Amino acid sequence: MIAGLAGILEDRGTDALVINVGGVSYRVYAPLSTLSAVGEIGSSVRVRTHLHVREDNLTLYGFATERERELFELLIGVNGIGPKAALGLLSVLDPDKLVSAVMAEDVALLTRVPGIGRKTAARLILELKGKLETGPIAMPARGLEGDSQQILAALSSLGYSSIESMEALKAASAEADLPTEEKLRKALQHLAKAF
Template identity: 40%
Template sequence: MIEYIRGMIEDIGQDHVVIDFMGIGIKVFVPFSTLKVLPPKGNIVKLYTYLHVKEERFQIFGFKTKEELDLFEKLLFVNGVGPKGALSILSVISIDNFIKAVNAGDYKTIVTAPGIGRKTAERIILELKDKLPKEVAYEGENNFSNDVLEALLTLGYTKSEAIYALADVDCSNVEEAVKQALKKLMK
């Protein structure tokens, strides 16, 4: 198995990048989420890879993060989802939004990926619901204070309930944030 590839970017296509690795041009298929963060041609890049072998065809898929690679591999285990479908999902849905959609049973978000229909989206939800984290690591403006989270956990709420309750709460004031989260949880 090829864990990752590091080399100079020779060419960038709509769904792939060609990496010069020790004088060999390797075509690596990538989702749009990876494509948009790649440096320009001539720069060195490291991509985490998955080697897909089918009959006499070998394809390498690359990802900027291990999390993208992990989700790609999980999608491949879903009946009816191949590398093209998995890549399509990762191209249009962020990992956090995908996890939220699966946990909420929201097939409409998943069908926004080209080539993924309702039945396939429902199968993805059914097969991955217990294999994905129950909560999403919120970043940026949704970054909550550990103090607020700990307060809710101490009150007996689960981590996923606490994270759900804190999704839209301003956590700059711990006491006020706990009050707002409790109101949301008691509805």
């Protein structure tokens, strides 16, 4: 599994990036948010990826944030939603708006996305609502205290997924009144034990 790529941006199209990593160029399909977030051609770029495997094709999908990647993986798990439709959803709606639309059962907003009809939007809501209510994607960091936001941001920048980060934060926050640095140290120790 290819979890991410870091290299030089060779080209940017309307739906994909070409990233050169050690002399090998990878075409990485991405939502508009990621396409606009990367730098200029010739600059260093880093994306989190999902490798989609079919019997006749291996396709890389890239994302600027771990949250986008996790949401993409949830979306393609919905019956009738393929990678193209999932990218369309993430291109039209940012992750917060998409999660809010599913939680509010806003079929009208979801059907604004090309390729998403009323039946598909209803299926999306039905299959994702329960997962989003309990999963880390539904819990944006802004609802947490200041030091918790800092710890989640630090863990995310180190490449940990939001699920791993939230579990480590819970473990580190078990003892009250610790300074932020000590909570971060305990979170990292928890993650080291997990592997």
